[in-house]
Amino acid sequence: MTMILGVPAAVLFGQLLLGLINGAFYAMLSLGLAVIFGMMNIVNFAHGAQYMLGAMTAWLLLTYLGIGYWWALLLVPLMVGASGLLLERFVLRRLYRLDHLYGMLLTFGLALVLQGLLTNAFGSSGQPYSIPAELMGGRNLGFMFLPNYRAWVIAASLLVCLTTWYVIERTRLGAYLRAATENPMLVQAFGIRVPRMIMLTYGAGVGLAALAGVLAAPVYQVGPTMGADLIIVVFAVVVIGGMGSIMGSIVTGFLVGLIEGLTKAFYPELSSTVVFVVMAVVLMVRPAGLFGSKPEQAQNHRQVLDGASTSPRTQTIQFLVMAALFAAAPLVVYPGFMMKAMLFALFACAFNLIAGYGKLVSFGHAMFLGTAGYVSGHAAKSWGLTPELAVLAGTAAAALLGLASGWLAIRRSGIYFAMVTLAFAQMIYFVALQAPFTGGEDGLQAIPRGHLFGLIDLSRPANLYGFVLAIFLGGFYLIMRVVGSPFGLVLRGISDHETRAQSLGLETERFKLVAFTLSAALSGLAGATKAITSQIATLVDVHWSMSGEVLLMTFLGGVGTLFGPVVGAFVVVAMQNYLAALGQWVIVLHGTIFVLCVLIFRRGIVGEASLLLRRWSARPAAAAHPAAALTPHRQPAGH
């Protein structure tokens, strides 16, 4: 048998073929993302779910209506694309004047809803979808066996990609699209119905994802979760390639697939993380991406939020009230719930430090929570460290991870920052899945609680509660002081208008990195304490859905408000605890809350409440100026 660099040739070519297949799907999906982003400035997080919907619809058509592959190839993109048209018309259209992150959050929520609904209906396990009879079998190429269906997938996806490229770069319609990407208002002023064109573009992009789904159905298992992991890799592809160029998306997609295939042949352990490693390298040497022309402009004038500022004295009083309430809570509330909620609240507050005050919305904060959990669990269990040292070790690990990932991630901002952090977190997830000390799928079990400072027995409930309470209050107080400090002011200044802050002589990158590292460390503090308290550390805490949960807590409670994340964390944890019996419906509920938060509730519970309070207390003044009372308070819009 021929060997190439120590690998049998057949294995190498087989893996390259597999890489090419994966690359075909990366290319088709990142192409759709690029087209949608270009027109709408929305990072369509639902793209993975819509790909999944395509595959599921094909499977449903076959299973329940007996409609086969070839018809599905035609019908499914039309059906799913039509759902995209409705989505654009009635939901996404409301977001165009908001920060791009809102689009990402909303479509993330939609992806959760879709995935949850389909899991409810059909279970989470994959279903087989057989290869159409015409494409059964394969041919021997001499050096390898080429299954016909795989050849077809590669040919079809190339055709789809190149057709899309041709339409956009070489036709009159494409010229309209490119022009509208640059200056939609002017294109409108030339007599082109841009809103309708945007709707059709989104529909086409979604249809493309669905087409990829149908093509994928006979290759992968068809199931509700098939899109979620894929979309994260596609985000990494998008960061590597840069979203500016259509051909760039196609080339990068196939390239990344091939790199994965090569890695699988020569060094399989790295195959699931190699994409993210490539992304990190690209961020280091060419932050705008391989085909990106320039880094995205900072969106200086689109505000994500405007937090109400209260005086330090009021804050201190509010803090003391909260401390007293939480100290007394075990008398009426189940202490286990309180501890869990407090630790998630700390996690959310740490997230809010960077997302709310620094406006760097990370989609990967679970990596800090989870890593710290593993490290402190391992330290307590295998090294026999006392709990405070174990927690310290976990926190330090998270801080280091924050420093390293932050150093790379802050080279991008806005949606790219979100995608980069998400990709890094996925890399950490795969590491946690494979590393020897994490226990893989089982996680770390029976982590000893031990004696605090060697003295205080944490297995006694009251001691444990005091320990968690002290850590939560300490962490919260620190965040409160940081936000109110000159450092916090600079951070807010940077998030308002980075270039202006730079022109004042501030090294903004450094401030962002410090804030990110601090946020990572405090998330780690929560994760480490959680591992000691709950005595387990599992993959749940490093999974992307945990990053989604902390986003949910923060946005639901009120991003950029001091107490919002606490309120949000309590609500979300309560939902998990008391609605656990609903299973996947909780995911649907989470997704729905995301959508509602973005559409009608952007200030969150605390933000909306304090706004109501301010309006109420300003009522007499408003009555004196009836005109002012009649003018609705508008969200600041970007000009």
Place this chain on the structure above:
Amino acid sequence: MTERPAENLAVRTLEAWYGESKVLHGMTFDVRAGEVVTLLGRNGAGKTTTLKAIMGLIERREGSIRLDGAELVAVPPYGVARRGIAFCPEERGIFSSLSVRENLLLPPVVAEGGMGVDRILDLFPNLRERLDSPGTKLSGGEQQMLALGRILRTGARVLLLDEPTEGLAPVIIRQIGRTIETLKTLGFTILLVEQNVAFASGIADRHYVVELGRVVDEIPGPELETRLDALKGYLGL
């Protein structure tokens, strides 16, 4: 082309807002068919906003904009364009991802009687040899010619030109001036925003002076020279 029906743009008590701030406070003026009319005024007086408000490129506008009696104030931008009004923005709006040719061919034809591409290239010979270069590789003057040229293809008869001479060399300004005169003889109706009084005085039939979002004076073209002192007062020169 001269036998085409006459257009008449009538703007009445036009008000417009950027967010919460009101920028136009009741603009009222007319542009009669075949006329070249300028809006003169200081920076921030509302001249550009007036053009944008006519096109519908502004968040909120009230009042009345009639083209040959048809009300446009509630019509979306693409509808305004399709009724035969074309807009050449101050920043020129050349698309960098499109070639010169694509830029030229971009605006859809809204009525018969537009100029052919050859005719446009005769007006602006510089563009002919640059047809395949990217739009933003052109010089400022060439970009202005492209921005002007591409709206001549569409068949629109009313042209809104926002400071076509801004930042250009005198020789180019003269060329633009000759072009506008040519367009006038072809029967186009032109509403021109200008800061360059010398340029405006040479080609316009009438001038409206805009201050704080309303028209404060109307000066017939021939009188501009004699009323230069009053105008300098308005413009703060």
